[in-house]
Amino acid sequence: MELPKDFRNKMRDLLKDEYEDFMKSYEDHKAQGLRVNTLKIDMEEFQKMSPFHLDKIPWVKEGFYYGDIDRPGKHPYHEAGLYYIQEPSAMAAGELVDPQPGERVLDLCAAPGGKTTHMAARMQQQGFLLTNEIHPARAKILSQNVERMGITNAVVTNETPARLAERFPGYFDRILVDAPCSGEGMFRKDPDACAEWSLENVAVCAGRQMDILEHAGTMLRPGGRLVYSTCTFSPEENEGIISQFLKKNSNFEVEDIQVFEGFDRGRRDWVPEGVADLEKTIRIWPHHVQGEGHYIAVLRKTDGAEHGKWKGPKVFTDKKTLKSYFQFAEENLREAPTGEFLLFGEQLYLLPEGMLSLENLKVVRPGWHLGTIKKNRFEPSHAMALALKGEQVKHKWNLPVDSRDILAFLKGESLEAEGPKGWYLVEVDGYSIGWGKLSDRTLKNHYPKGLRWTGNY
Numbered sequence: 001m002e003l004p005k006d007f008r009n010k011m012r013d014l015l016k017d018e019y020e021d022f023m024k025s026y027e028d029h030k031a032q033g034l035r036v037n038t039l040k041i042d043m044e045e046f047q048k049m050s051p052f053h054l055d056k057i058p059w060v061k062e063g064f065y066y067g068d069i070d071r072p073g074k075h076p077y078h079e080a081g082l083y084y085i086q087e088p089s090a091m092a093a094g095e096l097v098d099p100q101p102g103e104r105v106l107d108l109c110a111a112p113g114g115k116t117t118h119m120a121a122r123m124q125q126q127g128f129l130l131t132n133e134i135h136p137a138r139a140k141i142l143s144q145n146v147e148r149m150g151i152t153n154a155v156v157t158n159e160t161p162a163r164l165a166e167r168f169p170g171y172f173d174r175i176l177v178d179a180p181c182s183g184e185g186m187f188r189k190d191p192d193a194c195a196e197w198s199l200e201n202v203a204v205c206a207g208r209q210m211d212i213l214e215h216a217g218t219m220l221r222p223g224g225r226l227v228y229s230t231c232t233f234s235p236e237e238n239e240g241i242i243s244q245f246l247k248k249n250s251n252f253e254v255e256d257i258q259v260f261e262g263f264d265r266g267r268r269d270w271v272p273e274g275v276a277d278l279e280k281t282i283r284i285w286p287h288h289v290q291g292e293g294h295y296i297a298v299l300r301k302t303d304g305a306e307h308g309k310w311k312g313p314k315v316f317t318d319k320k321t322l323k324s325y326f327q328f329a330e331e332n333l334r335e336a337p338t339g340e341f342l343l344f345g346e347q348l349y350l351l352p353e354g355m356l357s358l359e360n361l362k363v364v365r366p367g368w369h370l371g372t373i374k375k376n377r378f379e380p381s382h383a384m385a386l387a388l389k390g391e392q393v394k395h396k397w398n399l400p401v402d403s404r405d406i407l408a409f410l411k412g413e414s415l416e417a418e419g420p421k422g423w424y425l426v427e428v429d430g431y432s433i434g435w436g437k438l439s440d441r442t443l444k445n446h447y448p449k450g451l452r453w454t455g456n457y
């Protein structure tokens with residue numbers, strides 16, 4: 001791989017004796033990882049079922065390396081949301097945010113959703129996860145991943161950090177800023193990041209990062225945790241940003257967290273007048289661990305205004321319209337998911353607890369999408385299927401992973417089936433993957449058109 005000359009010179013100056021080892025890492029095979037989605041399956045069960053060659057990633061409970069010959073991206077278990085393919089070092093960020101069930105959590109720069117889906121699994125569907133992405137097309141992909149992983153307590157927005165900061169001052173218990181960066185740590189994985197790199201771009205990224213971090217700081221409650229991460233080596237985007245932020249915001253400090261074996265500490269001596277706390281931040285180097293390059297700082301807000309002016313959401317309560325949903329639930333579910341509803345056009349959502357008004361914000365997914373209400377008829381959504389478990393429905397239809405039927409289902413074909421009429425939760429080896437509707441011995445396929453598999457498998 002041809003690395004930019006300015007980049008090589010800069011890294012040689014920074015790393016000195018370690019430079020040769022660092023450069024050799026570009027010739028090593030790149031480690032690939034997947035993270036088990038504990039919202040859908042427990043770790044032991046996944047290890048028993050997995051057809052992949054798994055090796056534990058030491059720094060994340062749910063993380064595994066998979067083998068070079070494995071293809072987990074095109075597998076029915078992937079479509080059922082049993083795991084998320086994620087770069088191993090990147091899993092450290094979610095681990096260090098460490099969100100708890102019931103908390104209010106913000107992922108400010110979230111697409112495609114690796115860390116969001118990790119944090120959601122830790123929250124176990126309890127609390128409020130606001131996951132935001134500034135670029136519309138990427139926000140859509142983020143939303144699809146939230147759906148595939150069966151997350152019910154997330155709201156997906158497509159906003160700027162500034163607009164969110166106006167709406168949510170002092171609101172969140174934990175915030176992740178996985179900042180857009182020059183991507184130096186990903187050159188091995190992503191040649192485009194290498195082609196786009198320049199010293200000027202590093203400076204542009206640093207300006208943007210400072211702005212995003214300031215807004216994030218505003219949205220954190222006193223006592224809350226703010227994690228800043230990048231996948232780049234440049235000190236200007238890492239220790240430099242944290243140092244400037246701490247000098248401007250004396251109500252923040254760096255938390256002294258345990259580092260995993262192979263992780264290094266941040267370098268105070270790499271930035272002018274760096275604050276002492278930089279040595280508590282974390283660097284992950286590709287020549288010290290099996291993973292790409294990352295930087296992570298865990299900050300704590302020590303005090304500040306208790307909270308701002310928060311406005312609750314507009315809740316939909318029209319019983320007549322909701323009747324068709326409850327009728328569907330009566331006929332097909334063991335218990336109706338209930339709480340605060342939102343009707344957005346014809347789309348019915350269930351709001352996460354602790355959610356605020358989303359008025360005038362660009363919202364891609366305002367909560368758990370339950371389905372569509374059209375002419376007093378309710379049709380359940382794919383998002384509902386993916387979040388349901390077999391024991392929650394009256395009828396289910398299980399397809400073994402190695403059957404012809406699971407491929408047919410993923411391709412959108414109808415299946416032959418027997419049983420009473422109605423909606424069936426279709427499963428792969430006992431894990432929900434979509435809906436089918438049975439009548440006259442035919443299970444009509446409701447797997448979304450945009451997700452259907454094409455070609456031969």
Ligand SMILES: C[S@@+](CC[C@H](N)C(=O)[O-])C[C@H]1O[C@@H](n2cnc3c(N)ncnc32)[C@H](O)[C@@H]1O
Pocket residue numbers: 090108109110111112113114115116133134135138160161178179180181208212
């Ligand atoms: C490193 S990526 C996030 C990866 C993601 N956290 C994950 O784990 O899948 C950074 C994201 O920040 C977004 N971004 C770019 N400019 C931004 C800005 N000014 N404010 C907020 N986010 C921005 C990018 O579109 C990109 O999706």
